Each structure stands twice: as structure tokens, then as C-alpha cells.
Amino acid sequence: MPKVIKTTINVEGRVSEKFAIVEGVELPPWGENEELGIVGYPTPRIDGAARVSGEARYTYDVQLNGMVYARMVRAKAVSAMIGRVDVAKAKAVRGVLEIMTPENAPEIKMGSDQTHLLSSEVRFAGQPIAVVVALDPYVAADAAALIEVHYEERPFVADPEAALAEDAVKVQANKPNNLLNGKPRIKERGDIQAGFAEAEVVAEVRVTTPTALHNAFETHGCVAHWEGDQLTIYESTQHAFGVREFAAKKLELPLSKVRAVGTYMGGGFGAKFPGNAYTIIAATLAKRLRRPVHLMYDREGENLEAGNRGRTIQRVKLGAKRDGTLTAIEYNGISEGGAAMSWIPMLEGPASMMYRCPNFRSETTGVLTNLGPMAAFRAPGFVEGMVGLEAAMDELAAKVDMDPLELRRKNIPDTDQLDDKPFSSFPVAECYRRGAAAIGWERRNQRDQATAAQSNGRYRRGIGMSSQIWWGGGGPPAYAEMLLNSDGTATVMTGTQDLGTGTRTILAQVAAEELGLPLEHVNVTVGDTLQGPFGPGSGGSITTGSMTPAVRSAANDLRNNLCDIVAQMRDVPQEEIEIRGGVIYRRDEELASVKDVMGKLGDVMLTGTGSRGPNPDDVSVVTSGVQFAEVEVDTVTGQVKVLKIVAAHDSGRIMNPQTFNSQIYGGIIQGLGLALTEQRVVDTGRGAVLNPNLEFYKVPTVADVPEIENILIDIPDVKANSTGAKGAGEPGIIPTAAAIANAVANALGVRIADLPITPGRVLEALERESS
Amino acid sequence: MQPFIHIDIASAEEVIPLLDARTRPLAGGTDMLPLMKEGIVAPERLINLKRATNLRYIRVADDGLHIGALTTLDDLERHPDVRRDYTALAQASALAASPQLRNMATIGGNILQQVRCWYYRGDFHCWLKGGDLCHARDGRNEYHAIVEQSPCVAVYPSDPPAALIALDARLRIIGPQGERLVSVAEFLQPPTAQRRSLHGLGPNELIIEVHVPKSAAPAQRSIYLKAMDRATWAYALVSVAVTAEVAADVLRNVRIVVGAVANTPMRATTAEALIEGQSLTEELIREAGRAAVADAAPLEHNGYKLPLTRNLVGQALRDLRGSSS
Amino acid sequence: MIEHGPQKTAIMLDVNGLTQYVEIEPRRTLLDTLRIDLGLTGAKLVCNMGNCGACTVLVDGVAVYSCLTLAIECEGKRITTIEGLSEEGSLHPLQQAFVQHDALQCGFCTPGQVLAAHALLERNPQPTEAEVVEGMSGNLCRCGAYRGIVEAVLTAAKEQAVTSKPGSGKTA
CATH class of the missing domain: 1.10.150.120 ([2Fe-2S]-binding domain)
Known part of the structure; x- marks a missing residue:
């Protein structure tokens, strides 16, 4: 019997109350010591073969009969009104079918500031201003180059600090200033002034983090295909159902006529949520031309327009007692949002949550500039904010002459300081203990005495650390269906998606575990709104915590149905029936295999449905952890080499250690990039991004990757949900850059406050030291 | 990329009559194709040299090393004689780009590689492309020159040529007037108002061979060091090639070439003279490093190249000194 | 001396041991030929500039970036893509x-x-x-x-x- 419930959902710090419909009885959670046979064991991903063989079809790979290729034409001006767009020459190119410009684009409003599908107001270089469709991508590019755009250019501002000035050029003309919402976001608890008055020691730092580009290897884009009045959108997306809803709404179609498909996608990292004009553009063009339209961004367009982690400028001030007890935290952060911004990343999140402190105040400012817009990027705000907080914690440790890890241990919070609720589970002390042992933390303090002796050598080593906090418990609504086929194999169907995180595999594990089938008898379809019920968007590390309970619930429903059938067929009491390894038992007596039972029934199909139950009201569900970094700085070249990262993260029950490790490694490597090599380079005077490519935007190579030891904490969070599992997508990246920056500071004896810590910055710091 | 006519030829000699400003040779393609994709060059005809198999060879002869212009960087880094006797060249080849690019890129093409300046490669009609202004001068110039040689402040990007200059290599170039020999040091030139390119190759000329003379001295050693801002697969922030005869801690006939600090790889002649024949002390090494940047004047964002050049020159000398056996 | 283009020209390619015919312009990269003309979408277009490696294929056994290789120059060469690596449906x-x-x-x-x-x-x-x-x-x-x-x-x-x-x- 479906029940309507209301529950609180937290995605990346944005809390909302949601209605959800929950079916059936909420299963009791698997206990801490539950004996499981499939869940929790290292399991190669079930779609591995498809991904290593080239058979996995990504959106970019979709090829349909009669399909044609669209190419975005992007603004060269930084800020301008578009006058005439001359397409005559482009139209004359043989093979060009259609050109969409602001003049002939349909009047559909997009985004938070309600610009048109193709706006005639340019707010950053790289903004789409026209779309060419041709029989071949080369022809589309030829034609795009022939389009002449007449701009009425305007002044612009491309530097976040300059954009804050009172007389700064307005990025959005209708706003009073360049601040999102007109003013900073202020958060307070306790009495910040009293907190500093109480403090015996104050530490303050200023740090900056660069604009980082997601550079998912598959760019943004979609393929739109009409069959009669039915629209199918293939899109590289983190939320298939969201694409369906967005397309239906903007195109005024019934949801039942729209299908969104994103079965394989080449990385998202937060930037691939629905709401993108290209979806509607492709659908519109496909309808006009009566042909499927393939519209994928190129790398430059991706890096100019499709999102970024904005540059931050942060000041963190800590007050503490001599014994290290924090009395006050004051946080001030500026986050660059580019030309469009609808929310401010929670830069103050770590400072407000990570350590116990009764007196807290933060000001977080989102500032607009005439550059490509920001988008969520893997733990938005927390990665950046942790760099500031943990730099300040290390400075404080030095001032109170305390071991930095000891200082953190002393300030472990007892509750979630955002809502005063106790944590459902918060084993950060355990993470500290095991992580510190693995890195050999005690060497850091011995090194302090040895620094003088070492300082003449070419290489200097250092060790640093950073804590981690984040959400990741997930929540409703999330649904799954299961089919038991006549050969005894089972199919899990749900509209969630597998970004490469391993979702398919853990859902198969959960289904097999609950149903009593061998893993290889379970298949999973995801990422297709016609092949399963609603799954939430894969962001905020919510997929595991949302979907695994839903699938468990569907598998349980199916299992009950199967037991019911067997009870009727064999005339045995249902409660005595057990299913293990694909075999049905009455207590220990083998009755039949699932395959035989289903085979005997012929063309039947048993089904099960399931849903994610409500979140607990009385506790706060978070993930926590720590990373330690050991680095070696080459004083000749200025290059920082990360020698080792030790990670210890609580993500509740670990469903699949293999893909869990991969998630943590992946986060660490992106965090390493932010710390050392990655930055969008802007010529602010010209409003130009100089490295929208993979040549000068330097993502880490295999040779940049250190030894990584990921310690499995693996404590089921039994209060969080029925599988006790929480997400791992974002926790891994949160502490990495902060830990590396602290390790470099430890190695050099001075802090390099601006990330990335490039050879140039290291050499400049060494020059200052020697002069 | 603009459409073009593709021409296959069987030997290098067939190429010359075909070449002109609108007809360009294509070797490995690892620079030419990106330039064409960006629309920076748009030849009407491309002449594929790769079927001219007589240009891919490494010959060890009495007078030194003869390298066909189509020899790949991968061939160079793996060749045992190159590794032993012309170490800097093998090291510079191995430190360039990525394995796949080294499989494709030829030494001839590598010498002719265009600057990687992001203004030149981007949508800017900069001075080097025939415009009036070098945008990097007042823009972002962290990868740019610290020694001014022309209105353009882009640096010469390739690795092996710095080693070739240190090894006193020459190029065999063919053209309508026949063949000419030119040292790599003379061939690579800062651009001028009339010739907006970093080399002196005529539009109808072709590099066919690199000749590295054999040193008379059995104790001749060479080294190439490269600083990057990623562990691998990046252009040099600064690079240094040094050749010398090494006996104990004394270096003779020293040649020091610094890369990625100017429009061309630069000989550090003052530094060379300082250490020539001297017992190489730490103090002398530091002095040589300082001498190597004596004429340098960094731009707004590349001040770090001063200490980096000093350090890298010093490190190369230290490593060479340590290599005597 | 053999001249092709700038219009489309018919060429023969040996891809994964099979002979394939395509009609392409000389400017077409091997990557686009494989993906668009032959439907072999295993090799991926990511940077299109030789900066990432996602388009790597083997030409005569040598790993190259197919985004920087002209298809027309691959006539007579052995091209191996990911689709050609597994044999009879079983993974390499x-x-x-x-x-x-x-x-x-x-x-x-x-x-x-x-x-x-x-x-x-x-x-x-x-x-x-x-x-x-x-x-x-x-x-x-x-x-x-x-x-x-x-x-x-x-x-x-x-x-x-x-x-x-x-x-x-x-x-x-």
C-alpha cells in the first residue's frame, strides 16, 4: 500500500523537504554484523566488459538513421549585444541544413535569469550564439566559420575582486551589483565577538583556490530523435529523469511522450545536470529537420561554457584556548560564479561543521564576472573551504605548539552543528587513528627538529593532513523494479544512472543478496526513463544511499512473491522457505532451483517493486574521514611530488570495496590536480580564457599519481537507511588539496597560500626565503 | 580544417618543385594538423612525406650521427648509439610529449614546431601571426620569454633542438638551388618584421637530414634536463642541454644551451667561459647559474624562470661532473 | 606522385583484419573515419588535438593518436581498434x-x-x-x-x- 511521506533531503548542503511515496513495509536495516555473502565483497564491475571492449554506447557514440550533426557557434566578444548575424555564406555551404540564431530561435526562456534559448546578449566569450546543422561535422565546422556576427561591444569585468568594486561594470545589467542575491550569505551561531574575546590565541590565514575545469572526457551534449510525437533524448547526464522533465516542460510535451536515455556517460563530476539549452535546441532542430540531431560540445566549448569550480578567495580566523580548544571561527569567502550563478557553493561548510566551536560567523559571497558560469563540481565549496580551514588549523597548531592532529582530535564535534542533531555515525576519530598509523604521522614531528639539517639538500619532504565532512546518506524518492525471468535470472530496472561510479554493480549485489541469487544471474538497467522508475540525480553522493535501499526493497518484494508461489506449488509454509545461491530450501531441505520453478511456470514473470524509505528525523547523516599526504619538494625545479596519500573515510557500509577504492582514488587524483597542476588561466584584461584545452589545462597524468593507501573503515550506518551505506563520490576529493598544501607548508617551512602550488610559486617562495 | 589536396610522393627530391607558400609538406602531423584545425595555417596542398622512406634512418658514421628528417623522436630515444654517445639528444627526445606523439613526431617537424603561446594558438591576431601586437607582453606570460629577442615573447618549444645545438648539429636542407648545410644554432632565429617565424627555412625548402658531428674527445658527455609543471607530457618551463669533455671535476669545451627562455634556445656563453677548464666547485656552479641569466629580464608572470634557469644550469653541471668515470 | 582531393575520394582500409571502403575527403582524420564512417565508436573524441590519448589506435602495431592521423595516409596499413582486440566475443x-x-x-x-x-x-x-x-x-x-x-x-x-x-x- 503506497504511503505519502514527507522527509528532509540534503544535497550538497542544500536542504529541502520533499514528498515521497513509499511502497510496502520499510525493511529493517542490515545489522552491523549482518552475515552477507555478496554485498561488501570486492566485485569487478558488471559492465566492465562493455566498457573495456568499446561496446558501451555513450551519447557521443549514438548513431541513428538519417542523423545530422549540429555545431555550436560561440561568441568571440566578452560582453556585447548581438546586432546582425549574417548567415548567407554559411547557408550556401553544400551540406548545411539549418542555422539557428537568436533571430529564429524559439522563444523559450532558460535558466535562473530567464535568458533566451540563444540570447542576443553576450555575457562571456564562448557563449553559444548560433547553431549550425549539417550532414557532416566537418561541413558544420566549415559553415560555422563563415557566420558573421556583428557585436555592439560593452565593457566587461573578468576578475572577481574587480567585480566587487562599487563602480564595477555590471555583469547582469538588471542587478544592483555583481553579488549573487545582492549581498553575502551570512551564517552565525553563538557570539563571535565573545568567542574571540575568550581566545588566548588567534590564527588567521588568507588562501586562494583556482578556477578548476571539470574536463569530463565526454563533453556535454545530446542526440534528439523524434518518432512521430514521441521524443527521445540521448544525453550525457547525471539525471535521466531530470532531462525528461526538463525537455517536457520546455517543449510543452506530456511526460509520457518523452524518453531520456543516458545508459553510459563519460564523466560528469557535478556539471551534467539537466537544464541545458542544448537539449531544447537539439530537440527543436530535430523536429524542424525531421532528422535525429547530434549536438555534442567540443573541448573548447566544454571548457568555456559547461561549468567550472569557481576561483575562491578566503580568509579564515580561528580563536582558541592555549590547550587548543576552539572558541571562535570566522570565515570569509568569495566564490567566482562567472556570468551566471544560481547558488553559492558552501565554502563555509567545513568551517561551520568540521570542528566543534560554539561561536561561528561566516560571510560567503558569490560574485559574477564576464566568464563562463560555474557549476557544481564534486563537493562544491567543501573542497575549497577545506583548504582554508585546514591551513588555519595548521597555523593554529603551530601557535599553540601542538601536534596538528592532536589539535583536530581535541575539537571533534559531538553533534552536527548545523542542526544540533547527533550524528547517526561519525567515526572520525577511528579514521584519524588508522590513517595516522598508516602514514607514520609521528615522523612529521620528528622532522621539525631535523628540518635545519635537511635544508641544504635538494629535496625537502613534508607531511600534512586534512579532515573531511560531507553528507551522502541519500533519501527518497528513489524507486526500483525487479523482474524474475522464466530462466531464473533477474533484472533490476531503475532510472538512476552509473556515471562510472559502479552503481550498476552495487545494485546487482544488493539484489542478488536480498533475493538469494548468484550475482551473475542479476542484470541491471539504468539511465533510461522507459526502462525503470524514477531515480534521483547522481550528485551530492546520494546515489548509493538512495538507490541501494530501494533495490533491496524491490528484491525483497520479489522474494516474497516467489516464496508465496513456491509455498502454493509445494504446499509448504511460506515462512519456512529460504532462497540461497539460486536454490530454494525449506529450512535445510533443498526444494528446487529458482530456475526450475520459474521454468515450470513457463511464460510468467514475477515482479517486485521497491522504494527508498524516509530519512531518520532525529539524527544527522554525514560522511567523515581524513587524508594524510607526504610530499617531496624539489628545490631545483620547484616541482612538488606527492609520494603517498593515506585515506580513511567513513561511508557507512562499503558495498563493493573495489569500486569504493576507485571512487576514493579518483577523488584524490582530482584533488591532487587542484593542489598542484590545474587552473583555468584568464587574461582578465581581455576577458579571455587562455587554456580551454587539455594542453595547458593540466590534469594529472599517470606519472603524477602517488602511492595511495585507502583504509576501509566500513562501519555500517544502521540509522541512515536499510543498507547502512553512504556515498563515496565526493568524500575522497574533499581533503586532498588541503592535505597536500599542508604537507608542502611542512616541507618548506612557509605556506604557499595560492593553489595550485606550481613550480613557479615554489621557486618564488624559496627565493623569498633565501633573500 | 580547410579542405586540401593531398599528394603522395615517393622520394624527397620530388617535393621541392611542388613546394610554395600554399603547398606544405606533412611529416608526423602532430603540429601541422592542430595548426590546421585551429585555422592558423591553411595550406591548399599537403605533401605527404611519410612514403618517402629514404628519410627515416639513423646512421652512425665516422663523422658522427646522420639522422634522416623523418626519424621519429621514439627512434632517437631508443637508439643505443644515440643514448650512449649523444645522451642529451636521447634524453631530450624521451622527455618530449607523450609516447604516442613520439611515435608520430619526426625530428624534422620537431625542429620546425611552432610556438605554443596560448595567444598565438588562440583567437588572437598576434604579432607573430602578422598582427601588430604581442598579447603575451601585457597579458598572461608565465610560460614566456625572459630574454627579449624580438617583439614576440613566445619561447621556442621543442626539446631536441636545444640538445642538437649543444652537440653542434647541422641541418642538410634541400631547395631549388640544391643543398645547403646550416648549423641548428644559426637555423633557429628570432622572428623579424619581415619573417614572422622562428626559423630560416624558405617556403620551398625541406630539411632532409640532421648531422651531429662526432666529438674527437672520448670523454665527451652530454645531458639534457627539463623542468615541467606536471610530472610528464608538458612543454618545458626551462630546459638545459650541456655538452663537455669531463675529466674528474673539470669540464672542457663546454657548451650550455638554455631552452624555453627566449625565441630560440640560448647559448650561455658567459657561463661557459666561467667554468671552462676550472675545477667545478659549488661556488663556481652557482656563479655559472647566475651568469646564465645575467641578461634576463622577466615579464610580469615568469619571474620564477630566473631561479629555475640558475638552478637547472647548476644541476646539469653537477650531474655532468658526477658522470666522469 | 598521387594526388587526392580536396573532394571525397574512395580509399581502402584494413581495419581489424577486414577490408573497408570509405569515401572521404583527404582532411578527414582516422578517428572520424572510424567513428562516423565505419561506426567503430570505441576510439573516443575527447580533445581532438593530441592532448589526451582517448583516440589511441594501432597503425601497423604502433600506438598513435587517430585524431592527428589522416585516414587517407592509412591505406595499406594495418589498423587495430579496440573492437578488434577481443577474439570471438571473449575479452583479450x-x-x-x-x-x-x-x-x-x-x-x-x-x-x-x-x-x-x-x-x-x-x-x-x-x-x-x-x-x-x-x-x-x-x-x-x-x-x-x-x-x-x-x-x-x-x-x-x-x-x-x-x-x-x-x-x-x-x-x-
Whole structure:
């Protein structure tokens, strides 16, 4: 019997109350010591073969009969009104079918500031201003180059600090200033002034983090295909159902006529949520031309327009007692949002949550500039904010002459300081203990005495650390269906998606575990709104915590149905029936295999449905952890080499250690990039991004990757949900850059406050030291 | 990329009559194709040299090393004689780009590689492309020159040529007037108002061979060091090639070439003279490093190249000194 | 002297042991020919400028970036794509090792990684870890599956050694 419930959902710090419909009885959670046979064991991903063989079809790979290729034409001006767009020459190119410009684009409003599908107001270089469709991508590019755009250019501002000035050029003309919402976001608890008055020691730092580009290897884009009045959108997306809803709404179609498909996608990292004009553009063009339209961004367009982690400028001030007890935290952060911004990343999140402190105040400012817009990027705000907080914690440790890890241990919070609720589970002390042992933390303090002796050598080593906090418990609504086929194999169907995180595999594990089938008898379809019920968007590390309970619930429903059938067929009491390894038992007596039972029934199909139950009201569900970094700085070249990262993260029950490790490694490597090599380079005077490519935007190579030891904490969070599992997508990246920056500071004896810590910055710091 | 006519030829000699400003040779393609994709060059005809198999060879002869212009960087880094006797060249080849690019890129093409300046490669009609202004001068110039040689402040990007200059290599170039020999040091030139390119190759000329003379001295050693801002697969922030005869801690006939600090790889002649024949002390090494940047004047964002050049020159000398056996 | 273009011209390619005919302009890259004209979408277009490695294929056994290779220059050469690596539906040992070591996440760079690894092992069947890192350094992975990739290549090398020398395989 479906029940309507209301529950609180937290995605990346944005809390909302949601209605959800929950079916059936909420299963009791698997206990801490539950004996499981499939869940929790290292399991190669079930779609591995498809991904290593080239058979996995990504959106970019979709090829349909009669399909044609669209190419975005992007603004060269930084800020301008578009006058005439001359397409005559482009139209004359043989093979060009259609050109969409602001003049002939349909009047559909997009985004938070309600610009048109193709706006005639340019707010950053790289903004789409026209779309060419041709029989071949080369022809589309030829034609795009022939389009002449007449701009009425305007002044612009491309530097976040300059954009804050009172007389700064307005990025959005209708706003009073360049601040999102007109003013900073202020958060307070306790009495910040009293907190500093109480403090015996104050530490303050200023740090900056660069604009980082997601550079998912598959760019943004979609393929739109009409069959009669039915629209199918293939899109590289983190939320298939969201694409369906967005397309239906903007195109005024019934949801039942729209299908969104994103079965394989080449990385998202937060930037691939629905709401993108290209979806509607492709659908519109496909309808006009009566042909499927393939519209994928190129790398430059991706890096100019499709999102970024904005540059931050942060000041963190800590007050503490001599014994290290924090009395006050004051946080001030500026986050660059580019030309469009609808929310401010929670830069103050770590400072407000990570350590116990009764007196807290933060000001977080989102500032607009005439550059490509920001988008969520893997733990938005927390990665950046942790760099500031943990730099300040290390400075404080030095001032109170305390071991930095000891200082953190002393300030472990007892509750979630955002809502005063106790944590459902918060084993950060355990993470500290095991992580510190693995890195050999005690060497850091011995090194302090040895620094003088070492300082003449070419290489200097250092060790640093950073804590981690984040959400990741997930929540409703999330649904799954299961089919038991006549050969005894089972199919899990749900509209969630597998970004490469391993979702398919853990859902198969959960289904097999609950149903009593061998893993290889379970298949999973995801990422297709016609092949399963609603799954939430894969962001905020919510997929595991949302979907695994839903699938468990569907598998349980199916299992009950199967037991019911067997009870009727064999005339045995249902409660005595057990299913293990694909075999049905009455207590220990083998009755039949699932395959035989289903085979005997012929063309039947048993089904099960399931849903994610409500979140607990009385506790706060978070993930926590720590990373330690050991680095070696080459004083000749200025290059920082990360020698080792030790990670210890609580993500509740670990469903699949293999893909869990991969998630943590992946986060660490992106965090390493932010710390050392990655930055969008802007010529602010010209409003130009100089490295929208993979040549000068330097993502880490295999040779940049250190030894990584990921310690499995693996404590089921039994209060969080029925599988006790929480997400791992974002926790891994949160502490990495902060830990590396602290390790470099430890190695050099001075802090390099601006990330990335490039050879140039290291050499400049060494020059200052020697002069 | 603009459409073009593709021409296959069987030997290098067939190429010359075909070449002109609108007809360009294509070797490995690892620079030419990106330039064409960006629309920076748009030849009407491309002449594929790769079927001219007589240009891919490494010959060890009495007078030194003869390298066909189509020899790949991968061939160079793996060749045992190159590794032993012309170490800097093998090291510079191995430190360039990525394995796949080294499989494709030829030494001839590598010498002719265009600057990687992001203004030149981007949508800017900069001075080097025939415009009036070098945008990097007042823009972002962290990868740019610290020694001014022309209105353009882009640096010469390739690795092996710095080693070739240190090894006193020459190029065999063919053209309508026949063949000419030119040292790599003379061939690579800062651009001028009339010739907006970093080399002196005529539009109808072709590099066919690199000749590295054999040193008379059995104790001749060479080294190439490269600083990057990623562990691998990046252009040099600064690079240094040094050749010398090494006996104990004394270096003779020293040649020091610094890369990625100017429009061309630069000989550090003052530094060379300082250490020539001297017992190489730490103090002398530091002095040589300082001498190597004596004429340098960094731009707004590349001040770090001063200490980096000093350090890298010093490190190369230290490593060479340590290599005597 | 043979002249083609600038219009489309018919060429014959040997792809994964099969003869294929395509009509292409000389400017068409091997990558676009494979993906668009032959429907072999395993090789991926990511940077299109030789900066990432996702388009890696083998030409005469040598790993190259197909985004910087003209298709017209591949006539008469042996082209191997990821689709040609598995035999009769079963994964190549390298591919199996990639799955076993979880040497991938989103999988978009994986076909290029596998082929680069294949070329590496052809040339150096028993590489050290440092040689694997060097040999695989022309293939970026944005998801950061690098540790698994190195382990997978080392494992495949080890297994190759055991299977290619029957009877001599030592077990660890």
C-alpha cells in the first residue's frame, strides 16, 4: 500500500523537504554484523566488459538513421549585444541544413535569469550564439566559420575582486551589483565577538583556490530523435529523469511522450545536470529537420561554457584556548560564479561543521564576472573551504605548539552543528587513528627538529593532513523494479544512472543478496526513463544511499512473491522457505532451483517493486574521514611530488570495496590536480580564457599519481537507511588539496597560500626565503 | 580544417618543385594538423612525406650521427648509439610529449614546431601571426620569454633542438638551388618584421637530414634536463642541454644551451667561459647559474624562470661532473 | 606522385583484419573515419588535438593518436581498434585485467588505454612498474583510474609470460 511521506533531503548542503511515496513495509536495516555473502565483497564491475571492449554506447557514440550533426557557434566578444548575424555564406555551404540564431530561435526562456534559448546578449566569450546543422561535422565546422556576427561591444569585468568594486561594470545589467542575491550569505551561531574575546590565541590565514575545469572526457551534449510525437533524448547526464522533465516542460510535451536515455556517460563530476539549452535546441532542430540531431560540445566549448569550480578567495580566523580548544571561527569567502550563478557553493561548510566551536560567523559571497558560469563540481565549496580551514588549523597548531592532529582530535564535534542533531555515525576519530598509523604521522614531528639539517639538500619532504565532512546518506524518492525471468535470472530496472561510479554493480549485489541469487544471474538497467522508475540525480553522493535501499526493497518484494508461489506449488509454509545461491530450501531441505520453478511456470514473470524509505528525523547523516599526504619538494625545479596519500573515510557500509577504492582514488587524483597542476588561466584584461584545452589545462597524468593507501573503515550506518551505506563520490576529493598544501607548508617551512602550488610559486617562495 | 589536396610522393627530391607558400609538406602531423584545425595555417596542398622512406634512418658514421628528417623522436630515444654517445639528444627526445606523439613526431617537424603561446594558438591576431601586437607582453606570460629577442615573447618549444645545438648539429636542407648545410644554432632565429617565424627555412625548402658531428674527445658527455609543471607530457618551463669533455671535476669545451627562455634556445656563453677548464666547485656552479641569466629580464608572470634557469644550469653541471668515470 | 582531393575520394582500409571502403575527403582524420564512417565508436573524441590519448589506435602495431592521423595516409596499413582486440566475443587478457583491477571508472578513456597498453607490451613484454608508468603516460584519465591501470598492465604482462612459456611459469 503506497504511503505519502514527507522527509528532509540534503544535497550538497542544500536542504529541502520533499514528498515521497513509499511502497510496502520499510525493511529493517542490515545489522552491523549482518552475515552477507555478496554485498561488501570486492566485485569487478558488471559492465566492465562493455566498457573495456568499446561496446558501451555513450551519447557521443549514438548513431541513428538519417542523423545530422549540429555545431555550436560561440561568441568571440566578452560582453556585447548581438546586432546582425549574417548567415548567407554559411547557408550556401553544400551540406548545411539549418542555422539557428537568436533571430529564429524559439522563444523559450532558460535558466535562473530567464535568458533566451540563444540570447542576443553576450555575457562571456564562448557563449553559444548560433547553431549550425549539417550532414557532416566537418561541413558544420566549415559553415560555422563563415557566420558573421556583428557585436555592439560593452565593457566587461573578468576578475572577481574587480567585480566587487562599487563602480564595477555590471555583469547582469538588471542587478544592483555583481553579488549573487545582492549581498553575502551570512551564517552565525553563538557570539563571535565573545568567542574571540575568550581566545588566548588567534590564527588567521588568507588562501586562494583556482578556477578548476571539470574536463569530463565526454563533453556535454545530446542526440534528439523524434518518432512521430514521441521524443527521445540521448544525453550525457547525471539525471535521466531530470532531462525528461526538463525537455517536457520546455517543449510543452506530456511526460509520457518523452524518453531520456543516458545508459553510459563519460564523466560528469557535478556539471551534467539537466537544464541545458542544448537539449531544447537539439530537440527543436530535430523536429524542424525531421532528422535525429547530434549536438555534442567540443573541448573548447566544454571548457568555456559547461561549468567550472569557481576561483575562491578566503580568509579564515580561528580563536582558541592555549590547550587548543576552539572558541571562535570566522570565515570569509568569495566564490567566482562567472556570468551566471544560481547558488553559492558552501565554502563555509567545513568551517561551520568540521570542528566543534560554539561561536561561528561566516560571510560567503558569490560574485559574477564576464566568464563562463560555474557549476557544481564534486563537493562544491567543501573542497575549497577545506583548504582554508585546514591551513588555519595548521597555523593554529603551530601557535599553540601542538601536534596538528592532536589539535583536530581535541575539537571533534559531538553533534552536527548545523542542526544540533547527533550524528547517526561519525567515526572520525577511528579514521584519524588508522590513517595516522598508516602514514607514520609521528615522523612529521620528528622532522621539525631535523628540518635545519635537511635544508641544504635538494629535496625537502613534508607531511600534512586534512579532515573531511560531507553528507551522502541519500533519501527518497528513489524507486526500483525487479523482474524474475522464466530462466531464473533477474533484472533490476531503475532510472538512476552509473556515471562510472559502479552503481550498476552495487545494485546487482544488493539484489542478488536480498533475493538469494548468484550475482551473475542479476542484470541491471539504468539511465533510461522507459526502462525503470524514477531515480534521483547522481550528485551530492546520494546515489548509493538512495538507490541501494530501494533495490533491496524491490528484491525483497520479489522474494516474497516467489516464496508465496513456491509455498502454493509445494504446499509448504511460506515462512519456512529460504532462497540461497539460486536454490530454494525449506529450512535445510533443498526444494528446487529458482530456475526450475520459474521454468515450470513457463511464460510468467514475477515482479517486485521497491522504494527508498524516509530519512531518520532525529539524527544527522554525514560522511567523515581524513587524508594524510607526504610530499617531496624539489628545490631545483620547484616541482612538488606527492609520494603517498593515506585515506580513511567513513561511508557507512562499503558495498563493493573495489569500486569504493576507485571512487576514493579518483577523488584524490582530482584533488591532487587542484593542489598542484590545474587552473583555468584568464587574461582578465581581455576577458579571455587562455587554456580551454587539455594542453595547458593540466590534469594529472599517470606519472603524477602517488602511492595511495585507502583504509576501509566500513562501519555500517544502521540509522541512515536499510543498507547502512553512504556515498563515496565526493568524500575522497574533499581533503586532498588541503592535505597536500599542508604537507608542502611542512616541507618548506612557509605556506604557499595560492593553489595550485606550481613550480613557479615554489621557486618564488624559496627565493623569498633565501633573500 | 580547410579542405586540401593531398599528394603522395615517393622520394624527397620530388617535393621541392611542388613546394610554395600554399603547398606544405606533412611529416608526423602532430603540429601541422592542430595548426590546421585551429585555422592558423591553411595550406591548399599537403605533401605527404611519410612514403618517402629514404628519410627515416639513423646512421652512425665516422663523422658522427646522420639522422634522416623523418626519424621519429621514439627512434632517437631508443637508439643505443644515440643514448650512449649523444645522451642529451636521447634524453631530450624521451622527455618530449607523450609516447604516442613520439611515435608520430619526426625530428624534422620537431625542429620546425611552432610556438605554443596560448595567444598565438588562440583567437588572437598576434604579432607573430602578422598582427601588430604581442598579447603575451601585457597579458598572461608565465610560460614566456625572459630574454627579449624580438617583439614576440613566445619561447621556442621543442626539446631536441636545444640538445642538437649543444652537440653542434647541422641541418642538410634541400631547395631549388640544391643543398645547403646550416648549423641548428644559426637555423633557429628570432622572428623579424619581415619573417614572422622562428626559423630560416624558405617556403620551398625541406630539411632532409640532421648531422651531429662526432666529438674527437672520448670523454665527451652530454645531458639534457627539463623542468615541467606536471610530472610528464608538458612543454618545458626551462630546459638545459650541456655538452663537455669531463675529466674528474673539470669540464672542457663546454657548451650550455638554455631552452624555453627566449625565441630560440640560448647559448650561455658567459657561463661557459666561467667554468671552462676550472675545477667545478659549488661556488663556481652557482656563479655559472647566475651568469646564465645575467641578461634576463622577466615579464610580469615568469619571474620564477630566473631561479629555475640558475638552478637547472647548476644541476646539469653537477650531474655532468658526477658522470666522469 | 598521387594526388587526392580536396573532394571525397574512395580509399581502402584494413581495419581489424577486414577490408573497408570509405569515401572521404583527404582532411578527414582516422578517428572520424572510424567513428562516423565505419561506426567503430570505441576510439573516443575527447580533445581532438593530441592532448589526451582517448583516440589511441594501432597503425601497423604502433600506438598513435587517430585524431592527428589522416585516414587517407592509412591505406595499406594495418589498423587495430579496440573492437578488434577481443577474439570471438571473449575479452583479450589485457581487457580482462582492466576489469579485474577496476582500471576504469567512466570508461571513456579506456579503449585508448587498453590499446596503448597493448602496444607497450608488444614492445616490452615484461616492463617494470616505472616502464608501465612511462609507457602509459600518453593517456589521460579524468576519473583517476591510474593505479588500477598500472596494476592491470603489470598483471597482464605477468600472465602473458606464464601462458607464452608453458611449463616454465612459476607461481608466486
